[in-house]
Amino acid sequence: MENLLLKNQLCFKFYALSRHxxxxxxxxLDELDLTYPQYLVMLVLWEHEVMSVKAVGEQLMLDSGTLTPLLKRLEQKGLLSRNRSTEDERKVNVSLTAEGRExxxxxxxxxxxxxxxxxxxxxxxxxxxSTLNKMMNQIPK
Structure with missing residues (x-):
């Protein structure tokens, strides 16, 4: 029954560490007026400048129901803009504003x-x- 002790749960170690x-x-992040999830979105955009909403979600492993409110708040803060693709109306692209780049x-x-x-x-x-990357690569996509 040792395997059922909280102290022996790998998932709890990750959970507690993530919260910490x-x-x-x-x-x-308070100095930037960003929440942690908003910061993650900005990291992706700082790396790529312009991406589809779908691609941002794939990078962050977030579904559109979670991602869309984050993008709306960041757009309201003036850090990014969302625009329909001229090539495919179904596709929405996200791009940094000058303030987002700053x-x-x-x-x-x-x-x-x-x-x-x-x-x-x-x-x-x-x-x-290295260890975390190895674990992440084992997650089914």
Whole structure:
């Protein structure tokens, strides 16, 4: 029955760690007036500039019911715009505004500040990324 103890549940370790890391992001993201899910959307757009809503959802593993309200809020904040594709009306593209591109500069220090907050050595962070990537690649798409 050891396998049913909470302390032995891998899923709980991930859940608790996710909540802790998200709480570390909160004061950093408050300065940008972003929630953590909004920050994830912005990370994707900072990398790609323009993407379809579908592609953003695929990158973040979010369905349109979750993603659409995030995009609407970010559009209201002036960080992105949503426009129908001229090639296919069914497709909606998301693109950064000038203000959205400026926010990238303000956010540039966040990853480094977060790593400092978790007190891991560089080689430990590298190993953790490797392990997590291996696990993520096992998830059925």
């Amino acid at each position: 890391i998200t709480s570390l992001y909160k004061p950093l 926010a990238k500069q303000k956010a540039a220090c966040i990853p480094e500040q977060l790593v400092e907050g978790v007190s891991l050595e560089a080689d430990e962070v590298k190993q953790l990324f």
